[in-house]
Amino acid sequence: MEKIFIFDTTLRDGEQTPGVSLNAKEKLEIAKSLEKLGVDVIEAGFPMASKGDFEGVKLIALNIKNSIVNALARANKEDIDRAYEAIKYANKKRIHTFLATSDIHMKYKLKMTREEVLERVYKMVSYAKTLVDDVEFSPEDGSRTEKEFLYKVLETAIKAGATVLNIPDTVGYSTPDEFGGLIKGIKENVKGIENVIISVHCHNDLGMAVSNSLAAITAGARQVECAVNGLGERAGNAALEEICMAIETRKDIYGFKTDINTEKIYRVSSLVSYFTGINVQPNKAIVGANAFSHESGIHQHGVLEKRETYEIMTPESVGFKTNNMVLGKHSGKHAFSEHLKELGYDLSEEKVVETFTKFKELADKKKEVSDKDIEALINDSSIKTEDRYKLISFNVSTGNNVSSMANVKIELGDGIIEEAACGDGPVNAIFNAIERATKTEYTLIDYKLKSISSGTDALGEVTVKLKREDRKVLGRGVSTDVIEASANAYMNALNK
Ligand code: KIV
Numbered sequence: 001m002e003k004i005f006i007f008d009t010t011l012r013d014g015e016q017t018p019g020v021s022l023n024a025k026e027k028l029e030i031a032k033s034l035e036k037l038g039v040d041v042i043e044a045g046f047p048m049a050s051k052g053d054f055e056g057v058k059l060i061a062l063n064i065k066n067s068i069v070n071a072l073a074r075a076n077k078e079d080i081d082r083a084y085e086a087i088k089y090a091n092k093k094r095i096h097t098f099l100a101t102s103d104i105h106m107k108y109k110l111k112m113t114r115e116e117v118l119e120r121v122y123k124m125v126s127y128a129k130t131l132v133d134d135v136e137f138s139p140e141d142g143s144r145t146e147k148e149f150l151y152k153v154l155e156t157a158i159k160a161g162a163t164v165l166n167i168p169d170t171v172g173y174s175t176p177d178e179f180g181g182l183i184k185g186i187k188e189n190v191k192g193i194e195n196v197i198i199s200v201h202c203h204n205d206l207g208m209a210v211s212n213s214l215a216a217i218t219a220g221a222r223q224v225e226c227a228v229n230g231l232g233e234r235a236g237n238a239a240l241e242e243i244c245m246a247i248e249t250r251k252d253i254y255g256f257k258t259d260i261n262t263e264k265i266y267r268v269s270s271l272v273s274y275f276t277g278i279n280v281q282p283n284k285a286i287v288g289a290n291a292f293s294h295e296s297g298i299h300q301h302g303v304l305e306k307r308e309t310y311e312i313m314t315p316e317s318v319g320f321k322t323n324n325m326v327l328g329k330h331s332g333k334h335a336f337s338e339h340l341k342e343l344g345y346d347l348s349e350e351k352v353v354e355t356f357t358k359f360k361e362l363a364d365k366k367k368e369v370s371d372k373d374i375e376a377l378i379n380d381s382s383i384k385t386e387d388r389y390k391l392i393s394f395n396v397s398t399g400n401n402v403s404s405m406a407n408v409k410i411e412l413g414d415g416i417i418e419e420a421a422c423g424d425g426p427v428n429a430i431f432n433a434i435e436r437a438t439k440t441e442y443t444l445i446d447y448k449l450k451s452i453s454s455g456t457d458a459l460g461e462v463t464v465k466l467k468r469e470d471r472k473v474l475g476r477g478v479s480t481d482v483i484e485a486s487a488n489a490y491m492n493a494l495n496k
């Protein structure tokens with residue numbers, strides 16, 4: 001079977017999801033999990049966009065060995081130089097440069113003529129080619145570009161040395177028949193197309209990103225650009241997990257393979273959701289909490305008799321564990337570490353010991369620790385931060401006819417600061433006390449609390465988003481006590 005290359009853009013287009021902002025360490029954690037997942041190309045970021053983006057791409061380039069590390073650049077010399085600076089130490093590197101080619105974009109956004117666009121494509125692809133061997137070119141808004149002109153643009157990029165030509169459906173406007181036809185037309189009309197890889201990049205504005213991408217591979221595309229959990233600008237990009245499982249489950253129709261280790265899909269999806277603070281909808285295909293649940297009696301009966309009556313793929317094939325094993329405070333380190341392996345974690349000994357200590361603390365507070373709890377503990381400790389502020393202890397009093405009051409003790413350098421504040425409810429009170437103690441002033445623009453498992457002693461996971469001027473920071477905390485989880489999340493954001 002021929003291979004379809006999986007190009008993951010979670011860290012670039014995915015990071016353009018409204019409200020998402022990842023720091024360099026978080027990006028590296030996600031990149032490492034994408035490498036383990038087996039993606040061929042990791043689009044690590046857009047180095048010219050900001051200093052933080054540049055640092056993130058560079059860190060990934062220095063640490064990722066198996067996947068190609070790709071940096072995005074507009075078709076100008078400054079962007080391409082910046083992209084190259086960020087990826088130059090990567091084991092396998094690619095520059096991805098783009099320029100809009102639809103009439104509407106050229107006229108209103110670029111204010112360039114067709115001739116000028118062709119000239120720029122030639123010059124900039126040639127320039128990128130002097131820096132790296134592997135150059136991808138995208139005619140932005142490709143699906144709305146006049147066909148004959150699109151063919152000319154693509155021929156120009158090939159002449160200049162492009163190795164991959166990516167056709168974006170930038171505004172998610174195309175339909176499967178139309179988009180498949182576009183790829184077929186490109187294959188039939190563009191001189192030299194047989195020497196390059198055709199790629200596609202579909203947005204989900206009409207909910208057709210995955211269908212359009214699959215129609216494109218049937219018509220001749222061999223690389224698909226996608227993002228974990230379907231993240232991306234506006235309605236998002238084609239979801240990586242859906243593309244890969246469609247190719248895998250319907251081999252009979254598509255006749256292709258990918259190099260994705262599908263059993264790692266769920267783990268990556270959960271890590272991305274944790275770091276971005278974007279929850280996966282329960283009915284989301286492949287990775288939603290309900291994707292493998294059977295509610296109606298008829299379905300349950302059918303599955304018990306023969307799984308295939310209502311399941312077209314096994315939960316295990318995407319890393320969903322259905323036999324949610326429960327560990328308790330008497331479970332030893334060996335059983336714990338074996339269980340982590342069964343869950344698909346591949347942690348260093350140091351990390352296992354650290355997680356085991358946290359597990360023991362949790363098992364002292366709640367009788368049964370589920371796989372979901374363990375996943376939350378691992379996510380919570382996946383990144384070591386140099387904390388400036390440490391919450392030593394707190395005390396909250398609250399009631400329905402008194403105002404809430406919080407005291408906090410916070411370590412800062414060699415000193416300890418104690419402060420108290422009132423608030424409208426215990427969360428507001430503790431946030432006010434922290435703000436007073438740390439002499440910081442941010443606006444809380446988002447607060448989310450979710451329970452990790454079931455039961456009144458479940459772990460609560462809190463996500464907060466703080467804002468000052470243009471900067472937004474996400475903080476997270478977990479605890480069986482939701483006030484403590486809230487305080488930890490606030491402190492985490494402050495430390496970032
Ligand atoms: O949607 C788009 O056109 C893009 C390009 C940069 C490939 O993200």
Ligand code: ZN
Nearest residue numbers: 013170201233
């Ligand atoms: Zn895009």
